Amino acid sequence: xxxxxxxxxxxxxxxxxxxxxxxxxxxxxxxxxxxxxxxxxxxxxxxxxxxxxxxxxxxxxxxxxxxxxxxxxxxxxxxxxxxxxxxxxxxxxxxxxxxxxxxxxxxxxxxxxxxxxxxxxxxxxxxxxxxxxxxxxxxxxxxxxxxxxxxxxxxxxxxxxxxxxxxxxxxxxxxxxxxxxxxx
Amino acid sequence: xxxxxxxxxxxxxxxxxxxxxxxxxxxxxxxxxxxxxxxxxxxxxxxxxxxxxxxxxxxxxxxxxxxxxxxxxxxxxxxxxxxxxxxxxxxxxxxxxxxx
Numbered sequence: 618x619x620x621x622x623x624x625x626x627x628x629x630x631x632x633x634x635x636x637x638x639x640x641x642x643x644x645x646x647x648x649x650x651x652x653x654x655x656x657x658x659x660x661x662x663x664x665x666x667x668x669x670x671x672x673x674x675x676x677x678x679x680x681x682x683x684x685x686x687x688x689x690x691x692x693x694x695x696x697x698x699x700x701x702x703x704x705x706x707x708x709x710x711x712x713x714x715x716x717x718x719x720x721x722x723x724x725x726x727x728x729x730x731x732x733x734x735x736x737x738x739x740x741x742x743x744x745x746x747x748x749x750x751x752x753x754x755x756x757x758x759x760x761x762x763x764x765x766x767x768x769x770x771x772x773x774x775x776x777x778x779x780x781x782x783x784x785x786x787x788x789x790x791x792x793x794x795x796x797x798x799x800x801x
Numbered sequence: 802x803x804x805x806x807x808x809x810x811x812x813x814x815x816x817x818x819x820x821x822x823x824x825x826x827x828x829x830x831x832x833x834x835x836x837x838x839x840x841x842x843x844x845x846x847x848x849x850x851x852x853x854x855x856x857x858x859x860x861x862x863x864x865x866x867x868x869x870x871x872x873x874x875x876x877x878x879x880x881x882x883x884x885x886x887x888x889x890x891x892x893x894x895x896x897x898x899x900x901x
Contacts (some may be wrong), residue, residue: 630803634811641815645822650830657834660815664841671808673848676863683867688837688874695878699885714824721820729813733847736805742855742858744839757860760876764857765864777869783872787879793886 630670636663650696654689661685672744675758806850816842829884829891833877840870 621628636659643656659683668677748756750763765773819838826832844863851859881891886897 626803630807634807636831636859637811638814638818644831644838645818645826650828653831653834657837660838660841664845667808667811667845668848668892670803671848671852673851673860673863676844676860676867679864679867683871684837684841688871691874692830692834695881698832699881699891718824719900725813727816729809733806735850736809736853741853744852745854746855747852747857747860760857761860761864762819763860768858769861772865774858776865777875780868780872783876787875789877790879790883 620629630667633663633666633670636660637667651693654692654696657692658685658689661689672747673757675761805849805853808845812845814851815839815845827893829877829881829893829896832892832893833874833881836877837870837872840866840873 640656640658640660640663644653644660647653647656651683661680665677665680665685668674745754748754750759750762816839819835819842822835822838822897823832842867847859847866849901851857851863884896885891891894
């Protein structure tokens with residue numbers, strides 16, 4: 618029982634990681650898009666749990682609201698709309714990807730090596746710093762909001778423009794063609 | 802103790818699954834889902850290093866990544882709807898108008 622308590626975080630980590638990886642395998646293994654989308658949902662929820670484990674509670678909430686709520690509904694709605702149930706899956710051009718796969722493998726190995734080196738050699742920081750606003754311990758949401766609206770205000774506004782443009786673009790592309798006379 | 806390396810390895814697995822899916826699957830909707838997998842892997846990395854460095858910048862960038870991912874999903878699914886209207890398929894191998 619004490620073993621369970623001592624290793625609780627590790628048990629939770631490995632369970633969530635297994636869920637995330639199983640969901641990821643499901644996304645690329647299922648033929649049916651609906652099953653792939655539901656596997657993706659499992660991955661999203663497991664990743665949200667990992668965010669909680671990493672003491673990023675605000676991002677866990679955003680992950681569930683935006684991904685599991687918004688993006689997943691969008692995917693399922695489009696799958697339903699275009700009736701893309703199952704289709705032949707033999708790729709005709711897979712052989713062409715071999716050089717790209719080799720380059721990607723080398724690049725990935727270098728990046729992971731650098732990342733693991735940085736993770737192993739950096740001094741672990743005080744996790745309390747992630748929930749402080751100017752030295753006052755408040756909470757993760759307050760701290761992220763403070764950083765977002767003070768240090769990153771301009772990128773924040775630019776992202777809102779990007780969202781607006783994406784919304785208009787999606788509406789324009791999804792609209793029915795009405796011929797040359799224009800106007801919807 | 803769960804170290805940053807644990808999270809890096811998990812992120813690597815998710816990223817690789819996404820890349821494999823993008824190469825192997827020919828269904829446009831599945832390819833978009835693989836992009837979401839890759840962005841999730843990137844978010845795990847950002848937050849793991851944010852935790853290690855005790856710096857909130859990683860979490861702020863993860864917020865931006867989630868926003869861009871939502872925009873990308875909306876645009877991508879809009880393209881799918883337009884594509885189905887044009888060619889009655891979501892198979893990427895049949896969409897070669899530009900002879901790429």
